[in-house]
Amino acid sequence: MLRLIKAESFKLSKKLKSWLGPLLIMVLVLIAFPLSIDISQYDLDKFYFSIIVVSLLMTAFVATEGMFEEDFEDGSLEQEFLIEKDFYKVVFSKILVYVAFIGIPIAFIGALFSFANGVAIVSFAKILLLLSLSNLLLFNLFAFGNALSINKGAMLGVLTALPLALPVIILLGRAIRSIQFDEGFTAIIALMTGIGLIISAIMPIIISAVLKTHID
Amino acid sequence: MKLFSAKNITYSINENKLFHNLSFSVNASECLHIKGGNGSGKSTLLRIILGMTSPSKGLVESCNQDLDISYLGHKNAIKNYLTPRENLDLIFNNIELKNAFEWVQKFGLSHVQDELTANLSFGQQKKLALIRVLAKSSELIVLDEPFVGLDHAAADQLNNFLNTKLLQGVGLILTSHINPMIDCKVLELGRNNAEIN
Numbered sequence: 001m002l003r004l005i006k007a008e009s010f011k012l013s014k015k016l017k018s019w020l021g022p023l024l025i026m027v028l029v030l031i032a033f034p035l036s037i038d039i040s041q042y043d044l045d046k047f048y049f050s051i052i053v054v055s056l057l058m059t060a061f062v063a064t065e066g067m068f069e070e071d072f073e074d075g076s077l078e079q080e081f082l083i084e085k086d087f088y089k090v091v092f093s094k095i096l097v098y099v100a101f102i103g104i105p106i107a108f109i110g111a112l113f114s115f116a117n118g119v120a121i122v123s124f125a126k127i128l129l130l131l132s133l134s135n136l137l138l139f140n141l142f143a144f145g146n147a148l149s150i151n152k153g154a155m156l157g158v159l160t161a162l163p164l165a166l167p168v169i170i171l172l173g174r175a176i177r178s179i180q181f182d183e184g185f186t187a188i189i190a191l192m193t194g195i196g197l198i199i200s201a202i203m204p205i206i207i208s209a210v211l212k213t214h215i216d
Numbered sequence: 217m218k219l220f221s222a223k224n225i226t227y228s229i230n231e232n233k234l235f236h237n238l239s240f241s242v243n244a245s246e247c248l249h250i251k252g253g254n255g256s257g258k259s260t261l262l263r264i265i266l267g268m269t270s271p272s273k274g275l276v277e278s279c280n281q282d283l284d285i286s287y288l289g290h291k292n293a294i295k296n297y298l299t300p301r302e303n304l305d306l307i308f309n310n311i312e313l314k315n316a317f318e319w320v321q322k323f324g325l326s327h328v329q330d331e332l333t334a335n336l337s338f339g340q341q342k343k344l345a346l347i348r349v350l351a352k353s354s355e356l357i358v359l360d361e362p363f364v365g366l367d368h369a370a371a372d373q374l375n376n377f378l379n380t381k382l383l384q385g386v387g388l389i390l391t392s393h394i395n396p397m398i399d400c401k402v403l404e405l406g407r408n409n410a411e412i413n
Contacts (some may be wrong), residue, residue, distance in 0.1 A: 007306050010306065011295065011298075011306070012303075013259075014298055014302070015297060040290065068293075073291070074291055074292065074293055074295065074296075075291025075292060075293035076293045076295075077291055078287070078289060078291065078293065079270060079287070079293045079348075081267075081268060082285055082287055085267075165271075170262075183384060191294055215268050215269075216267065216269050216270060
């Protein structure tokens with residue numbers, strides 16, 4: 001497992017476009033949005049979260065696009081199958097590395113921008129945790145979509161993963177309201193942590209089966 | 217010692233049988249050369265042996281669940297955005313790495329080991345991919361068209377290497393349109409039938 005995590009980290013660190021691209025998109029959207037409206041007319045802190053949520057959804061999708069495609073195309077997946085006999089560890093470590101390299105930095109950017117737009121600094125840690133957990137869920141779901149669409153076009157992946165992502169967005173909205181009104185945050189974050197752990201354990205099994213059908 | 221045996225393997229695509237009731241085995245120190253025209257199912261048969269593709273009928277039984285296999289298929293499994301050195305670092309552990317770099321020298325890739333793999337010629341990329349198999353100690357080596365893209369010197373080196381491995385007790389299965397300079401039993405795939413010589 002450690003070998004796979006090291007290998008995935010190294011590969012991702014060498015693919016500048018793959019990890020820097022989503023971070024830049026997040027920054028660009030979060031900068032462009034307040035500039036595109038007359039911010040003096042609005043209490044930006046009231047609805048700035050909405051744009052963070054949408055950006056999060058978009059960047060999570062962009063970040064996971066092509067997650068397995070390269071390894072499938074160049075034959076690396078076949079080699080891993082011979083070593084590991086299935087893809088569970090490969091998928092698990094890939095998602096873990098993507099969340100660590102892209103998901104958490106995106107969450108940090110989101111938390112930073114919410115603070116810069118009037119959200120209290122005391123909420124920074126809560127928002128960072130919330131967005132990180134959301135990314136863990138979204139990356140798992142979009143990885144599933146990506147695995148489905150390896151050689152069938154990206155649209156199938158989008159159509160499959162987006163409906164699954166909607167409950168995450170609803171949950172994220174609830175959690176944000178709990179931060180804004182300072183009530184029930186612990187319960188929601190516990191729920192999201194639980195779902196995150198379950199999905200992180202189960203989704204690699206499903207994705208592993210999908211990848212096996214692709215190489216068959 | 218028997219490494220694996222295939223029993224009554226049949227593979228069909230859309231009702232068309234690519235091969236039918238194929239039975240064979242490979243022992244340690246034994247080479248199996250799978251021959252046949254384009255589309256006769258050579259690569260598919262290799263993938264069935266490796267467990268990557270499920271046969272329509274039949275069974276492949278390995279003598280050992282943890283049989284250590286080195287495989288090189290049509291895809292090179294190397295990363296174009298990394299250098300050959302980085303690619304080898306990804307594949308091998310520290311002990312095997314020394315062996316891998318000896319093969320880099322033998323194949324004359326030393327001067328390009330820090331260039332991007334994408335900039336290497338097809339033959340150089342093929343040599344780099346072959347090092348995955350050559351530098352690893354395994355019980356069974358499976359190669360799909362290993363001589364494609366290799367110059368004469370590299371092909372000779374590969375033949376010598378495979379002969380040495382056979383003497384060391386490693387099993388070998390390969391597909392090739394060129395007859396390798398190795399003592400092999402031949403499995404000839406044809407339309408709906410196969411013959412072992």
